Amino acid sequence: GPSAHRQQSPTKHRYPSLHKSRGRGTTTSRWLVLAMAMMRFYIQKGTHKGLYKSIARTLKFFQTIALVEVVHCAIGIVRTSVIVTGVQVCSRIFMVWFITNSIKQIQNEESVILFLAVWTFTEITRYSFYTFNLLNHLPYFIKWARYNMFIIMYPLGVAGELLTIYTALPYVRKTGMLSMRLPNKYNVSFDYYYFLVIVMLSYIPLFPQLYFHMLRQRRKVLLGEIIVEKDE
Amino acid sequence: MTSQGSRKAVVFFEVEILDAKTKDKLCFLDKVRPLHKYYPQWYAARQSIRLDPKGKSLKDEDVLQHLPVGTTATFYFRDLGAQISWVTVFLTEYGGPLLLYLMFYFRVPFIYAPKYDFTTSKHWVVHLACMCHSFHYLKRLLETLFVHRFSHGTMPLRNIFKNCTYYWGFAAWMAYYINHPLYTPPTIYGEQQVRIALIIFLFCQVGNFSIHIALRNLRPPGSKTRKIPYPTKNPFTWIFLLVSCPNYTYELGSWFGFTLMTQCLPVAFFTAVGFIQMTVWAKGKHRSYLKEFRDYPPLRSPILPFVL
Numbered sequence: 001g002p003s004a005h006r007q008q009s010p011t012k013h014r015y016p017s018l019h020k021s022r023g024r025g026t027t028t029s030r031w032l033v034l035a036m037a038m039m040r041f042y043i044q045k046g047t048h049k050g051l052y053k054s055i056a057r058t059l060k061f062f063q064t065i066a067l068v069e070v071v072h073c074a075i076g077i078v079r080t081s082v083i084v085t086g087v088q089v090c091s092r093i094f095m096v097w098f099i100t101n102s103i104k105q106i107q108n109e110e111s112v113i114l115f116l117a118v119w120t121f122t123e124i125t126r127y128s129f130y131t132f133n134l135l136n137h138l139p140y141f142i143k144w145a146r147y148n149m150f151i152i153m154y155p156l157g158v159a160g161e162l163l164t165i166y167t168a169l170p171y172v173r174k175t176g177m178l179s180m181r182l183p184n185k186y187n188v189s190f191d192y193y194y195f196l197v198i199v200m201l202s203y204i205p206l207f208p209q210l211y212f213h214m215l216r217q218r219r220k221v222l223l224g225e226i227i228v229e230k231d232e
Numbered sequence: 233m234t235s236q237g238s239r240k241a242v243v244f245f246e247v248e249i250l251d252a253k254t255k256d257k258l259c260f261l262d263k264v265r266p267l268h269k270y271y272p273q274w275y276a277a278r279q280s281i282r283l284d285p286k287g288k289s290l291k292d293e294d295v296l297q298h299l300p301v302g303t304t305a306t307f308y309f310r311d312l313g314a315q316i317s318w319v320t321v322f323l324t325e326y327g328g329p330l331l332l333y334l335m336f337y338f339r340v341p342f343i344y345a346p347k348y349d350f351t352t353s354k355h356w357v358v359h360l361a362c363m364c365h366s367f368h369y370l371k372r373l374l375e376t377l378f379v380h381r382f383s384h385g386t387m388p389l390r391n392i393f394k395n396c397t398y399y400w401g402f403a404a405w406m407a408y409y410i411n412h413p414l415y416t417p418p419t420i421y422g423e424q425q426v427r428i429a430l431i432i433f434l435f436c437q438v439g440n441f442s443i444h445i446a447l448r449n450l451r452p453p454g455s456k457t458r459k460i461p462y463p464t465k466n467p468f469t470w471i472f473l474l475v476s477c478p479n480y481t482y483e484l485g486s487w488f489g490f491t492l493m494t495q496c497l498p499v500a501f502f503t504a505v506g507f508i509q510m511t512v513w514a515k516g517k518h519r520s521y522l523k524e525f526r527d528y529p530p531l532r533s534p535i536l537p538f539v540l
Contacts, residue, residue: 182414188497189409 027111028127030062035120052100053108055138061087063096082146084213087206092119094199095161102177103168112165115160122153147218158207165200172196252308254286277386280310313388322376325395329403330369335361336407348413355417357426361410361494364433368486371437380442381451402502407538411496418495426493433489440482442468447479460525472528474537476521477514483536484510 034055041051066089095115100107129146132138171188172178178192249258258271280289283299285308289300297304331472337358341349352423353359418425448467463472471478487503511534518534533540 106273182409182412183416185416185419185495186407186497187412187415 027066028124028131031120031123031127032056034062034106035124038116038120044115048110048113049108052112054102055116056107060096060101063093066094084210087210091161095164098178099164105158105171106168108163109164109167111160111163114196115157115164116154118153118157118160122150122157125149145223147214147222150214154207158203162200162203166197169196247305247307249281249307252280252282255285257276258309265485274309274311275315277315278312280312281307282310283307283428289422294519312388314389316346316389316392317386318382318384319393321387321392322380323373324367324392326372327431328396328400329521330366330373332400332403333362333365333369333407336404336411343408344413351413353413353415355409355415357417357493358410358415359453360426360430362431363492364493365407366488368437368490375441375444379448381453389534402498404499406494406496406502409496409498416495418493425495429491429493431489433486433493436482436485436489438470439471440479440486442466443471443479443482446472458524460521460528466537471537472532474532474535476518476532477510480510480514484535504515511540 036056038051038057041054045051068186072117100112125142125145129138129142132142178190178194180188180190181191182189250256251258282289283301289310337341337352339348339351385447390500391514429456446464446466447461449464450461451457461472463470471481477482482506484503487499491499491503515534518532521528
């Protein structure tokens, strides 16, 4: 009969919410693992020195596969949130691979622990929210946390990241890392030091946009305001 | 929009115009009177009038009688924002790179170390590159003034900032390295490389110009009709057999030649970015050709023969 030749569609097409929530659930648990590793280290050692080193490999691994997830989930999400998420993931990968991983001397700085703690907290809240939302069982406190905690978390995280980059600058200057000078056969030069300065300056236009985007979302979701979006 | 009456039966229309977003009634026309008499800040180029709030804009040539409306027509108005003419944008976009490159070439003060101010490079390829770059943008400026026929009169004002940042930024970046005192001329194949690069560059400049002329001749002055372009007697236009937008193909070729000539990574970067943008435009144009013309030649690709 006709049903004999019907193709079995993969699970994710028949139960798109379930598939997405499984993905979000694993991300939540990854960040929980990281949070627990960090807390355990601090409780055992009583200091944050060496904490980064102990979680470094796990952190790098998680951040890099987060990239795959952005692409994977992009197929099912509205395009604008891909850009916002994409910018965040890229800036995180940049921090992890090009700052803290490459410049050993700053790994014990307080600012590193600050942004790691902020990232961990924010991601656990965010992905729990997505997971429960997709399963249609969203406890109010998670929704509340997701749309209120960012108000202090975002500025704290930015402070941690900026302070870390700023602390790294002298080491970059001294070692001349990732830099290329003239003359060379490609006729190009790159100064990682000034590049980092530009990255720091770029927070000035970019951070407010992210922050106000979240504030607008908060007004829509928590306070039920109707906001007329600017047309393209 | 225009409204005509025939000599025998005169049809009267009443037209109301609503804001597309808020649906407020903006005005009610029972005589033929332009919208901007009621709202002087919304001059004609800024107006987008449509039958449906989310639909496409009506064209200037549309006639009221031939639209699917009753005797009271409801149109939706959208403000397109401040507009600027295409000619102004092009002249500014292209004038910038022309002047900026020359500033770097003549080593105007404050760019390089003071001991190099107003000196010239000892490499002949640097002089050649300056001539090619300047020729390219001069050609573009002249084409804007005398060759191109634009379908739209204006574009949104913010485009000029975006476009100028792109063109001026890249021109300065490239010019800085090519005219740098520590510039290294092509090392892979030396003089041979520069010669071949120059031939490619000139060939593509002539090709690009031929295509612009061919496209201009498709459209009589003042008209907005669209036709399929075909190869002419000029051999440079024979590429129309294989490609929908050969002007972009030749443009890519020119910049590829320039990259080869200067062996400069920023130039390669600029070529790559331009290639991506032109491919997007070519695919769009190709798609609209296919939609508009049933008999469109099937062998053609958007920008690269058989490939893209």
